[in-house]
Amino acid sequence: MIEYIDVWKAFDVPVLTGVSLTVxxxxxxxxxxxxxxxxxxxxxxxxxxxVPERGDxxxxxxxxxxxxxxxxxxxxxxxxxxxxxxxxxxxxxxxENVAYGISDDECKSLGRIEVLRRVTEALEDVNLEPRYVxxxxxxxxxxxxxxxxxxxxxxxxxxxxxxxxxxxTGLDPVNLAAVDQLITEIAHKKGVTSVVVTHDIEGxxxxxxxxALLEGGLMRFVGTPGQFRESGDELVRAFYDxxxxxxxxxxxxxxxGGYR
Amino acid sequence: xxxxxxxxxGIRVFGRGGSHVARHTGGLGLLAWGSLASLAxxxxxxxxxxxxxxSVGVQSIPLVMVTAILSxxxxxxxxxxxxxxxIPLYVLGSVVTESVxxxxxxxxxxxxxxxxxxxxxxxxxxxxxxxxxIDALYSLGRxxxxxxxxxxxxxxxxAMPALVxxxxxxxxxxxxxxAQLSVGLGPDSFLYGARLFWNSxxxxxxxxxxxxxxxxxxxxxVHMGLLTRGGAEGVGRATTASVxxxxxxxxxxxxxxxxxxxx
Numbered sequence: 001m002i003e004y005i006d007v008w009k010a011f012d013v014p015v016l017t018g019v020s021l022t023v024x025x026x027x028x029x030x031x032x033x034x035x036x037x038x039x040x041x042x043x044x045x046x047x048x049x050x051v052p053e054r055g056d057x058x059x060x061x062x063x064x065x066x067x068x069x070x071x072x073x074x075x076x077x078x079x080x081x082x083x084x085x086x087x088x089x090x091x092x093x094x095x096e097n098v099a100y101g102i103s104d105d106e107c108k109s110l111g112r113i114e115v116l117r118r119v120t121e122a123l124e125d126v127n128l129e130p131r132y133v134x135x136x137x138x139x140x141x142x143x144x145x146x147x148x149x150x151x152x153x154x155x156x157x158x159x160x161x162x163x164x165x166x167x168x169t170g171l172d173p174v175n176l177a178a179v180d181q182l183i184t185e186i187a188h189k190k191g192v193t194s195v196v197v198t199h200d201i202e203g204x205x206x207x208x209x210x211x212a213l214l215e216g217g218l219m220r221f222v223g224t225p226g227q228f229r230e231s232g233d234e235l236v237r238a239f240y241d242x243x244x245x246x247x248x249x250x251x252x253x254x255x256x257g258g259y260r
Numbered sequence: 261x262x263x264x265x266x267x268x269x270g271i272r273v274f275g276r277g278g279s280h281v282a283r284h285t286g287g288l289g290l291l292a293w294g295s296l297a298s299l300a301x302x303x304x305x306x307x308x309x310x311x312x313x314x315s316v317g318v319q320s321i322p323l324v325m326v327t328a329i330l331s332x333x334x335x336x337x338x339x340x341x342x343x344x345x346x347i348p349l350y351v352l353g354s355v356v357t358e359s360v361x362x363x364x365x366x367x368x369x370x371x372x373x374x375x376x377x378x379x380x381x382x383x384x385x386x387x388x389x390x391x392x393x394i395d396a397l398y399s400l401g402r403x404x405x406x407x408x409x410x411x412x413x414x415x416x417x418x419a420m421p422a423l424v425x426x427x428x429x430x431x432x433x434x435x436x437x438x439a440q441l442s443v444g445l446g447p448d449s450f451l452y453g454a455r456l457f458w459n460s461x462x463x464x465x466x467x468x469x470x471x472x473x474x475x476x477x478x479x480x481x482v483h484m485g486l487l488t489r490g491g492a493e494g495v496g497r498a499t500t501a502s503v504x505x506x507x508x509x510x511x512x513x514x515x516x517x518x519x520x521x522x523x
Contacts, residue, residue, distance in 0.1 A: 081399035
Protein backbone atom coordinates (compact mmCIF):
# COMPACT_ATOMS: atom_id res chain seq x y z
CA MET A 1 0.00 0.00 0.00
CA ILE A 2 1.20 3.51 -0.82
CA GLU A 3 0.08 6.43 1.32
CA TYR A 4 0.63 10.06 0.42
CA ILE A 5 -0.10 12.07 3.56
CA ASP A 6 -0.51 15.84 3.26
CA VAL A 7 2.39 16.13 0.77
CA TRP A 8 3.74 19.63 0.12
CA LYS A 9 6.39 20.50 -2.42
CA ALA A 10 7.44 23.78 -4.02
CA PHE A 11 10.15 24.60 -6.52
CA ASP A 12 10.03 28.26 -7.50
CA VAL A 13 6.26 28.14 -7.04
CA PRO A 14 4.13 25.74 -4.96
CA VAL A 15 3.47 22.51 -6.85
CA LEU A 16 1.87 20.18 -4.30
CA THR A 17 -0.08 21.87 -1.54
CA GLY A 18 -1.30 19.16 0.80
CA VAL A 19 -1.93 16.10 -1.36
CA SER A 20 -3.34 13.06 0.40
CA LEU A 21 -4.05 9.78 -1.35
CA THR A 22 -3.93 6.06 -0.65
CA VAL A 23 -3.18 3.38 -3.22
CA UNK A 24 -4.27 -0.10 -2.16
CA UNK A 25 -2.13 -3.19 -2.78
CA UNK A 26 -2.84 -4.67 -6.21
CA UNK A 27 -4.75 -1.62 -7.34
CA UNK A 28 -4.22 0.30 -10.59
CA UNK A 29 -4.57 3.98 -9.81
CA UNK A 30 -4.38 6.57 -12.56
CA UNK A 31 -3.32 10.12 -11.78
CA UNK A 32 -4.53 12.62 -14.35
CA UNK A 33 -4.52 16.37 -14.53
CA UNK A 34 -3.35 19.31 -16.62
CA UNK A 35 0.38 19.62 -17.47
CA UNK A 36 2.59 21.11 -14.78
CA UNK A 37 0.34 20.25 -11.85
CA UNK A 38 2.88 18.02 -10.14
CA UNK A 39 1.76 14.52 -11.18
CA UNK A 40 5.32 13.39 -11.91
CA UNK A 41 6.57 15.17 -8.77
CA UNK A 42 4.08 13.21 -6.67
CA UNK A 43 5.13 9.97 -8.38
CA UNK A 44 8.79 10.70 -7.69
CA UNK A 45 8.13 11.23 -3.97
CA UNK A 46 7.02 7.57 -3.82
CA UNK A 47 10.59 6.29 -3.98
CA UNK A 48 12.34 9.35 -2.58
CA UNK A 49 13.56 10.83 -5.87
CA UNK A 50 11.97 14.06 -4.67
CA VAL A 51 11.60 14.72 -0.96
CA PRO A 52 8.48 16.63 0.13
CA GLU A 53 8.92 19.69 2.30
CA ARG A 54 5.99 18.71 4.46
CA GLY A 55 3.95 15.57 4.89
CA ASP A 56 4.95 11.97 4.42
CA UNK A 57 4.90 9.16 1.88
CA UNK A 58 4.65 5.61 3.15
CA UNK A 59 5.24 2.45 1.14
CA UNK A 60 3.97 -0.65 2.94
CA UNK A 61 4.17 1.30 6.20
CA UNK A 62 7.77 2.50 5.68
CA UNK A 63 8.13 6.27 5.64
CA UNK A 64 10.12 7.17 2.53
CA UNK A 65 10.76 10.68 3.89
CA UNK A 66 12.31 9.48 7.14
CA UNK A 67 13.74 6.18 5.89
CA UNK A 68 17.35 5.19 6.52
CA UNK A 69 19.53 4.56 3.47
CA UNK A 70 18.95 0.80 3.73
CA UNK A 71 15.18 1.20 4.11
CA UNK A 72 15.04 3.51 1.11
CA UNK A 73 17.04 1.01 -0.95
CA UNK A 74 14.58 -1.70 0.07
CA UNK A 75 11.63 0.45 -1.03
CA UNK A 76 13.34 1.20 -4.35
CA UNK A 77 14.05 -2.49 -4.92
CA UNK A 78 10.38 -3.17 -4.34
CA UNK A 79 9.33 -0.62 -6.95
CA UNK A 80 9.89 -0.31 -10.69
CA UNK A 81 9.80 3.15 -12.25
CA UNK A 82 9.01 3.79 -15.89
CA UNK A 83 10.26 7.25 -16.83
CA UNK A 84 8.49 9.68 -19.13
CA UNK A 85 11.32 9.73 -21.69
CA UNK A 86 12.56 6.22 -20.84
CA UNK A 87 15.79 7.56 -19.23
CA UNK A 88 17.88 4.79 -20.78
CA UNK A 89 21.63 4.87 -20.17
CA UNK A 90 23.16 6.10 -23.43
CA UNK A 91 26.43 4.19 -23.13
CA UNK A 92 24.77 0.84 -22.45
CA UNK A 93 23.17 -1.59 -24.88
CA UNK A 94 19.50 -2.49 -24.62
CA UNK A 95 20.48 -5.75 -22.91
CA GLU A 96 22.61 -3.92 -20.33
CA ASN A 97 19.91 -1.30 -19.78
CA VAL A 98 17.20 -3.85 -19.12
CA ALA A 99 19.45 -6.13 -17.07
CA TYR A 100 20.28 -3.09 -14.90
CA GLY A 101 16.71 -3.40 -13.62
CA ILE A 102 17.76 -6.56 -11.79
CA SER A 103 19.71 -5.90 -8.60
CA ASP A 104 23.40 -6.88 -8.48
CA ASP A 105 22.77 -9.51 -5.80
CA GLU A 106 19.95 -11.06 -7.80
CA CYS A 107 22.07 -11.02 -10.97
CA LYS A 108 24.78 -12.97 -9.16
CA SER A 109 22.36 -15.53 -7.81
CA LEU A 110 20.49 -15.94 -11.11
CA GLY A 111 23.51 -16.40 -13.35
CA ARG A 112 24.04 -15.01 -16.84
CA ILE A 113 21.70 -17.38 -18.69
CA GLU A 114 18.76 -16.73 -16.39
CA VAL A 115 19.38 -12.94 -16.54
CA LEU A 116 19.36 -13.15 -20.34
CA ARG A 117 16.13 -15.16 -20.22
CA ARG A 118 14.50 -12.58 -17.93
CA VAL A 119 15.64 -9.70 -20.16
CA THR A 120 14.37 -11.48 -23.28
CA GLU A 121 11.04 -12.17 -21.61
CA ALA A 122 10.65 -8.52 -20.55
CA LEU A 123 11.41 -7.31 -24.07
CA GLU A 124 8.90 -9.75 -25.56
CA ASP A 125 6.30 -8.51 -23.07
CA VAL A 126 6.64 -4.99 -24.48
CA ASN A 127 6.35 -6.20 -28.07
CA LEU A 128 10.05 -5.91 -28.96
CA GLU A 129 12.02 -8.52 -30.87
CA PRO A 130 14.92 -9.38 -28.50
CA ARG A 131 17.25 -10.65 -31.23
CA TYR A 132 16.87 -7.37 -33.07
CA VAL A 133 17.29 -4.94 -30.16
CA UNK A 134 19.46 -6.64 -27.51
CA UNK A 135 22.78 -5.41 -28.85
CA UNK A 136 21.64 -1.97 -29.94
CA UNK A 137 22.38 1.30 -28.18
CA UNK A 138 19.42 3.53 -27.20
CA UNK A 139 20.46 6.08 -29.85
CA UNK A 140 19.84 3.43 -32.54
CA UNK A 141 16.20 2.96 -31.50
CA UNK A 142 13.09 4.97 -32.34
CA UNK A 143 11.39 7.00 -29.61
CA UNK A 144 8.62 4.42 -29.21
CA UNK A 145 11.11 1.54 -28.97
CA UNK A 146 13.14 3.42 -26.35
CA UNK A 147 9.97 3.93 -24.37
CA UNK A 148 9.19 0.21 -24.49
CA UNK A 149 12.73 -0.68 -23.41
CA UNK A 150 12.14 1.67 -20.45
CA UNK A 151 9.01 -0.28 -19.57
CA UNK A 152 10.95 -3.56 -19.92
CA UNK A 153 13.60 -2.25 -17.49
CA UNK A 154 10.83 -1.31 -15.07
CA UNK A 155 9.27 -4.78 -15.07
CA UNK A 156 12.33 -7.03 -15.38
CA UNK A 157 13.07 -6.93 -11.65
CA UNK A 158 9.55 -8.27 -10.97
CA UNK A 159 8.62 -5.42 -8.65
CA UNK A 160 5.68 -5.38 -6.25
CA UNK A 161 4.93 -1.77 -7.18
CA UNK A 162 5.14 -0.18 -10.63
CA UNK A 163 5.18 3.56 -11.13
CA UNK A 164 4.50 4.66 -14.68
CA UNK A 165 5.23 8.26 -15.66
CA UNK A 166 3.33 8.76 -18.91
CA UNK A 167 4.08 5.27 -20.25
CA UNK A 168 2.25 5.69 -23.56
CA THR A 169 3.12 9.25 -24.58
CA GLY A 170 4.65 9.20 -28.05
CA LEU A 171 3.60 5.63 -28.83
CA ASP A 172 1.66 4.66 -31.95
CA PRO A 173 -1.86 3.25 -31.40
CA VAL A 174 -0.72 -0.40 -31.71
CA ASN A 175 2.04 -0.10 -29.13
CA LEU A 176 -0.11 2.17 -26.98
CA ALA A 177 -2.68 -0.61 -26.77
CA ALA A 178 0.10 -3.16 -26.12
CA VAL A 179 1.48 -1.14 -23.18
CA ASP A 180 -2.04 -0.60 -21.78
CA GLN A 181 -2.61 -4.34 -22.06
CA LEU A 182 0.74 -5.02 -20.38
CA ILE A 183 -0.02 -2.72 -17.43
CA THR A 184 -3.35 -4.50 -16.96
CA GLU A 185 -1.82 -7.98 -17.23
CA ILE A 186 1.02 -7.26 -14.81
CA ALA A 187 -1.38 -5.77 -12.27
CA HIS A 188 -4.01 -8.46 -12.57
CA LYS A 189 -1.88 -11.60 -12.95
CA LYS A 190 0.92 -10.69 -10.57
CA GLY A 191 -1.00 -8.45 -8.18
CA VAL A 192 1.40 -5.56 -8.77
CA THR A 193 0.31 -2.21 -7.32
CA SER A 194 0.40 0.28 -10.19
CA VAL A 195 0.30 4.06 -10.24
CA VAL A 196 -0.03 5.47 -13.74
CA VAL A 197 0.49 9.16 -14.46
CA THR A 198 -0.99 9.78 -17.87
CA HIS A 199 -2.65 12.16 -20.30
CA ASP A 200 -4.30 9.26 -22.15
CA ILE A 201 -7.60 9.54 -20.26
CA GLU A 202 -9.76 7.26 -22.38
CA GLY A 203 -7.08 4.56 -22.45
CA UNK A 204 -6.47 4.53 -18.72
CA UNK A 205 -10.16 4.70 -17.80
CA UNK A 206 -10.61 1.35 -19.56
CA UNK A 207 -8.33 -0.54 -17.18
CA UNK A 208 -7.67 1.42 -13.97
CA UNK A 209 -9.51 0.68 -10.74
CA UNK A 210 -9.58 4.29 -9.60
CA UNK A 211 -8.66 7.63 -11.08
CA ALA A 212 -7.38 10.71 -9.25
CA LEU A 213 -7.48 14.23 -10.66
CA LEU A 214 -4.62 16.47 -9.51
CA GLU A 215 -5.18 20.15 -10.17
CA GLY A 216 -3.81 23.31 -8.60
CA GLY A 217 -1.62 21.32 -6.19
CA LEU A 218 -4.55 19.39 -4.70
CA MET A 219 -6.42 16.15 -5.29
CA ARG A 220 -9.72 17.36 -6.74
CA PHE A 221 -11.28 13.98 -7.37
CA VAL A 222 -10.63 10.34 -6.47
CA GLY A 223 -13.06 7.67 -7.63
CA THR A 224 -13.81 4.87 -10.07
CA PRO A 225 -13.70 5.44 -13.85
CA GLY A 226 -17.52 5.34 -13.88
CA GLN A 227 -17.76 8.01 -11.20
CA PHE A 228 -15.18 10.07 -13.07
CA ARG A 229 -17.08 9.90 -16.36
CA GLU A 230 -20.37 10.76 -14.73
CA SER A 231 -19.11 13.29 -12.22
CA GLY A 232 -21.15 16.45 -11.95
CA ASP A 233 -18.20 18.34 -10.50
CA GLU A 234 -17.48 21.30 -12.80
CA LEU A 235 -13.72 20.91 -12.63
CA VAL A 236 -13.82 17.19 -13.45
CA ARG A 237 -16.34 17.77 -16.25
CA ALA A 238 -14.30 20.60 -17.77
CA PHE A 239 -11.09 18.55 -17.64
CA TYR A 240 -12.69 15.32 -18.93
CA ASP A 241 -14.63 16.97 -21.78
CA UNK A 242 -11.59 18.94 -22.92
CA UNK A 243 -9.37 15.85 -22.83
CA UNK A 244 -11.85 13.63 -24.64
CA UNK A 245 -12.31 16.26 -27.36
CA UNK A 246 -8.53 16.63 -27.74
CA UNK A 247 -8.02 12.85 -27.90
CA UNK A 248 -10.80 12.47 -30.46
CA UNK A 249 -9.22 15.16 -32.64
CA UNK A 250 -5.81 13.46 -32.33
CA UNK A 251 -7.26 10.06 -33.20
CA UNK A 252 -8.94 11.54 -36.24
CA UNK A 253 -5.76 13.14 -37.54
CA UNK A 254 -3.80 9.94 -36.85
CA UNK A 255 -6.24 7.78 -38.86
CA UNK A 256 -5.15 7.29 -42.50
CA GLY A 257 -7.57 9.20 -44.66
CA GLY A 258 -8.95 10.98 -41.64
CA TYR A 259 -9.49 14.69 -41.27
CA ARG A 260 -6.32 16.80 -41.54
CA UNK B 261 20.24 55.16 -4.08
CA UNK B 262 20.07 55.90 -0.36
CA UNK B 263 22.92 54.68 1.88
CA UNK B 264 20.58 52.28 3.70
CA UNK B 265 19.52 50.65 0.45
CA UNK B 266 23.12 50.49 -0.69
CA UNK B 267 24.13 48.68 2.51
CA UNK B 268 21.13 46.36 2.19
CA UNK B 269 22.07 45.58 -1.42
CA GLY B 270 25.66 44.92 -0.35
CA ILE B 271 24.54 42.56 2.41
CA ARG B 272 22.24 40.79 -0.05
CA VAL B 273 25.01 40.29 -2.59
CA PHE B 274 27.42 39.14 0.14
CA GLY B 275 24.81 36.76 1.57
CA ARG B 276 23.98 35.29 -1.84
CA GLY B 277 27.67 34.87 -2.62
CA GLY B 278 28.29 33.29 0.78
CA SER B 279 25.44 30.84 0.36
CA HIS B 280 26.72 29.99 -3.13
CA VAL B 281 30.22 29.28 -1.81
CA ALA B 282 28.85 27.27 1.13
CA ARG B 283 26.63 25.20 -1.17
CA HIS B 284 29.50 24.34 -3.54
CA THR B 285 31.96 23.69 -0.71
CA GLY B 286 29.48 21.40 1.03
CA GLY B 287 28.61 19.61 -2.21
CA LEU B 288 32.26 19.11 -3.18
CA GLY B 289 33.13 17.89 0.32
CA LEU B 290 30.30 15.37 0.37
CA LEU B 291 31.13 14.16 -3.13
CA ALA B 292 34.83 13.74 -2.28
CA TRP B 293 33.98 11.93 0.95
CA GLY B 294 31.38 9.72 -0.75
CA SER B 295 33.82 8.80 -3.52
CA LEU B 296 36.62 7.92 -1.13
CA ALA B 297 34.24 5.97 1.12
CA SER B 298 32.79 3.99 -1.80
CA LEU B 299 36.33 3.24 -2.99
CA ALA B 300 37.34 2.05 0.49
CA UNK B 301 34.22 -0.15 0.69
CA UNK B 302 35.06 -1.76 -2.65
CA UNK B 303 31.87 -0.49 -4.30
CA UNK B 304 33.70 0.94 -7.31
CA UNK B 305 34.08 -1.41 -10.27
CA UNK B 306 37.67 -1.70 -11.58
CA UNK B 307 36.23 -2.06 -15.06
CA UNK B 308 34.76 1.46 -14.74
CA UNK B 309 38.04 2.88 -13.43
CA UNK B 310 40.01 1.29 -16.29
CA UNK B 311 37.53 2.65 -18.86
CA UNK B 312 37.90 6.12 -17.39
CA UNK B 313 41.71 5.78 -17.19
CA UNK B 314 41.72 5.09 -20.92
CA SER B 315 39.47 8.06 -21.62
CA VAL B 316 41.15 10.50 -19.20
CA GLY B 317 44.73 9.30 -19.57
CA VAL B 318 45.51 7.47 -22.80
CA GLN B 319 43.27 9.59 -25.02
CA SER B 320 44.73 12.81 -23.59
CA ILE B 321 48.32 11.87 -24.48
CA PRO B 322 48.44 13.43 -27.99
CA LEU B 323 47.13 16.82 -26.87
CA VAL B 324 49.29 16.83 -23.74
CA MET B 325 52.36 16.10 -25.89
CA VAL B 326 51.58 18.86 -28.38
CA THR B 327 51.08 21.36 -25.53
CA ALA B 328 54.26 20.23 -23.77
CA ILE B 329 56.37 20.43 -26.96
CA LEU B 330 55.14 23.94 -27.71
CA SER B 331 55.65 25.14 -24.13
CA UNK B 332 59.21 23.75 -24.13
CA UNK B 333 60.01 25.40 -27.47
CA UNK B 334 58.54 28.79 -26.51
CA UNK B 335 60.27 28.87 -23.10
CA UNK B 336 63.58 27.95 -24.68
CA UNK B 337 63.28 30.51 -27.48
CA UNK B 338 62.16 33.37 -25.25
CA UNK B 339 64.75 32.54 -22.60
CA UNK B 340 67.45 32.38 -25.24
CA UNK B 341 66.34 35.74 -26.61
CA UNK B 342 66.75 37.34 -23.16
CA UNK B 343 70.03 35.65 -22.27
CA UNK B 344 72.09 36.75 -25.26
CA UNK B 345 73.94 39.55 -23.38
CA UNK B 346 75.40 39.18 -19.86
CA ILE B 347 74.09 35.86 -18.45
CA PRO B 348 75.85 32.63 -19.46
CA LEU B 349 73.73 30.83 -22.00
CA TYR B 350 73.91 27.44 -20.21
CA VAL B 351 71.62 28.96 -17.49
CA LEU B 352 68.88 28.57 -20.11
CA GLY B 353 68.96 24.82 -19.38
CA SER B 354 67.97 25.47 -15.79
CA VAL B 355 65.35 28.08 -16.70
CA VAL B 356 63.64 25.80 -19.22
CA THR B 357 63.82 22.67 -17.06
CA GLU B 358 62.58 24.39 -13.90
CA SER B 359 59.86 26.34 -15.71
CA VAL B 360 58.54 23.22 -17.38
CA UNK B 361 58.73 20.97 -14.32
CA UNK B 362 57.61 23.44 -11.65
CA UNK B 363 54.92 25.28 -13.56
CA UNK B 364 54.23 24.73 -17.23
CA UNK B 365 54.01 20.94 -17.21
CA UNK B 366 51.43 20.62 -14.41
CA UNK B 367 49.40 23.75 -15.22
CA UNK B 368 49.19 23.31 -18.98
CA UNK B 369 48.36 19.62 -18.59
CA UNK B 370 45.63 20.65 -16.14
CA UNK B 371 44.25 23.11 -18.68
CA UNK B 372 44.25 20.36 -21.32
CA UNK B 373 42.44 18.05 -18.91
CA UNK B 374 39.88 20.74 -18.09
CA UNK B 375 39.06 21.31 -21.74
CA UNK B 376 39.21 17.72 -22.90
CA UNK B 377 37.99 15.76 -19.88
CA UNK B 378 36.41 18.12 -17.35
CA UNK B 379 34.03 19.74 -19.82
CA UNK B 380 33.08 16.32 -21.22
CA UNK B 381 32.36 14.91 -17.75
CA UNK B 382 30.12 17.86 -16.83
CA UNK B 383 28.26 17.70 -20.15
CA UNK B 384 27.87 13.91 -19.90
CA UNK B 385 26.61 13.87 -16.30
CA UNK B 386 24.58 17.04 -16.88
CA UNK B 387 22.82 15.37 -19.80
CA UNK B 388 22.19 12.31 -17.63
CA UNK B 389 20.73 14.62 -14.98
CA UNK B 390 18.34 16.49 -17.28
CA UNK B 391 17.26 13.31 -19.09
CA UNK B 392 16.40 11.65 -15.74
CA UNK B 393 19.17 9.01 -16.09
CA ILE B 394 20.48 9.95 -12.63
CA ASP B 395 16.96 9.52 -11.24
CA ALA B 396 16.82 6.19 -13.06
CA LEU B 397 20.02 5.11 -11.29
CA TYR B 398 18.49 5.98 -7.92
CA SER B 399 15.22 4.26 -8.83
CA LEU B 400 17.16 1.09 -9.64
CA GLY B 401 18.78 1.17 -6.22
CA ARG B 402 22.14 2.41 -7.54
CA UNK B 403 24.08 5.31 -6.06
CA UNK B 404 25.63 7.61 -8.70
CA UNK B 405 28.68 8.25 -6.51
CA UNK B 406 30.34 4.79 -6.85
CA UNK B 407 28.96 4.33 -10.38
CA UNK B 408 29.72 7.72 -11.93
CA UNK B 409 31.75 9.98 -9.64
CA UNK B 410 34.33 7.71 -8.02
CA UNK B 411 35.69 6.06 -11.22
CA UNK B 412 36.22 9.49 -12.82
CA UNK B 413 37.86 11.00 -9.74
CA UNK B 414 40.12 7.98 -9.22
CA UNK B 415 41.07 7.92 -12.91
CA UNK B 416 41.85 11.65 -12.91
CA UNK B 417 43.99 11.35 -9.79
CA UNK B 418 45.93 8.38 -11.19
CA ALA B 419 46.27 9.61 -14.77
CA MET B 420 47.33 13.18 -14.07
CA PRO B 421 50.77 12.41 -12.51
CA ALA B 422 51.56 10.14 -15.46
CA LEU B 423 50.47 12.81 -17.93
CA VAL B 424 52.45 15.51 -16.11
CA UNK B 425 55.52 13.25 -16.01
CA UNK B 426 55.19 12.78 -19.75
CA UNK B 427 54.61 16.52 -20.33
CA UNK B 428 57.70 17.36 -18.24
CA UNK B 429 59.93 14.97 -20.17
CA UNK B 430 58.62 15.98 -23.59
CA UNK B 431 58.74 19.70 -22.70
CA UNK B 432 62.39 19.53 -21.60
CA UNK B 433 63.42 17.54 -24.69
CA UNK B 434 61.61 20.07 -26.91
CA UNK B 435 63.42 22.84 -24.99
CA UNK B 436 66.80 21.19 -25.65
CA UNK B 437 66.08 20.93 -29.37
CA UNK B 438 64.76 24.51 -29.55
CA ALA B 439 67.79 25.85 -27.64
CA GLN B 440 70.11 24.19 -30.16
CA LEU B 441 68.19 25.51 -33.15
CA SER B 442 67.38 29.02 -31.92
CA VAL B 443 70.41 30.16 -29.90
CA GLY B 444 72.94 27.47 -30.71
CA LEU B 445 73.13 26.07 -27.16
CA GLY B 446 74.19 22.43 -27.41
CA PRO B 447 72.52 19.62 -25.43
CA ASP B 448 75.59 19.15 -23.19
CA SER B 449 75.66 22.82 -22.16
CA PHE B 450 71.87 22.79 -21.72
CA LEU B 451 72.03 19.74 -19.44
CA TYR B 452 75.03 21.20 -17.58
CA GLY B 453 72.93 24.29 -16.79
CA ALA B 454 69.95 22.17 -15.87
CA ARG B 455 72.01 20.03 -13.46
CA LEU B 456 73.65 23.07 -11.89
CA PHE B 457 70.42 24.26 -10.30
CA TRP B 458 68.59 20.91 -10.19
CA ASN B 459 66.79 19.80 -7.04
CA SER B 460 65.12 16.39 -7.03
CA UNK B 461 62.40 17.75 -4.78
CA UNK B 462 61.17 19.80 -7.78
CA UNK B 463 60.00 16.63 -9.48
CA UNK B 464 58.12 15.59 -6.36
CA UNK B 465 56.62 19.09 -6.18
CA UNK B 466 55.49 18.80 -9.80
CA UNK B 467 53.84 15.43 -9.16
CA UNK B 468 52.14 16.76 -6.01
CA UNK B 469 50.59 19.48 -8.13
CA UNK B 470 49.54 16.84 -10.65
CA UNK B 471 47.84 14.77 -7.94
CA UNK B 472 45.98 17.81 -6.60
CA UNK B 473 44.83 18.95 -10.06
CA UNK B 474 43.94 15.39 -11.09
CA UNK B 475 41.68 15.09 -8.06
CA UNK B 476 40.11 18.56 -8.23
CA UNK B 477 39.25 18.64 -11.96
CA UNK B 478 36.97 15.56 -12.14
CA UNK B 479 35.57 16.35 -8.68
CA UNK B 480 34.34 19.77 -9.83
CA UNK B 481 33.25 18.40 -13.21
CA VAL B 482 31.07 15.69 -11.63
CA HIS B 483 29.72 18.10 -8.99
CA MET B 484 28.67 20.66 -11.61
CA GLY B 485 27.17 17.91 -13.78
CA LEU B 486 25.01 16.70 -10.91
CA LEU B 487 23.80 20.27 -10.28
CA THR B 488 22.65 20.70 -13.89
CA ARG B 489 19.03 21.73 -14.38
CA GLY B 490 16.94 22.81 -17.35
CA GLY B 491 17.47 20.86 -20.57
CA ALA B 492 20.08 21.43 -23.28
CA GLU B 493 20.52 25.08 -22.36
CA GLY B 494 21.14 24.05 -18.76
CA VAL B 495 23.82 21.57 -19.86
CA GLY B 496 25.56 24.34 -21.83
CA ARG B 497 25.38 26.72 -18.88
CA ALA B 498 26.64 24.09 -16.44
CA THR B 499 29.55 23.13 -18.72
CA THR B 500 30.68 26.74 -19.11
CA ALA B 501 30.37 27.37 -15.35
CA SER B 502 32.24 24.14 -14.68
CA VAL B 503 35.16 25.08 -16.96
CA UNK B 504 35.43 28.51 -15.30
CA UNK B 505 35.23 26.89 -11.84
CA UNK B 506 37.91 24.29 -12.73
CA UNK B 507 40.30 26.92 -14.18
CA UNK B 508 39.95 29.15 -11.12
CA UNK B 509 40.38 26.16 -8.78
CA UNK B 510 43.53 25.02 -10.61
CA UNK B 511 45.06 28.53 -10.71
CA UNK B 512 44.23 29.26 -7.07
CA UNK B 513 45.61 25.93 -5.85
CA UNK B 514 48.66 26.47 -8.10
CA UNK B 515 49.25 29.83 -6.42
CA UNK B 516 49.04 28.17 -3.00
CA UNK B 517 51.75 25.60 -3.80
CA UNK B 518 54.90 27.85 -3.62
CA UNK B 519 54.20 29.32 -0.15
CA UNK B 520 53.17 25.90 1.17
CA UNK B 521 55.79 23.64 -0.42
CA UNK B 522 58.69 25.71 -1.74
CA UNK B 523 59.96 27.24 1.50
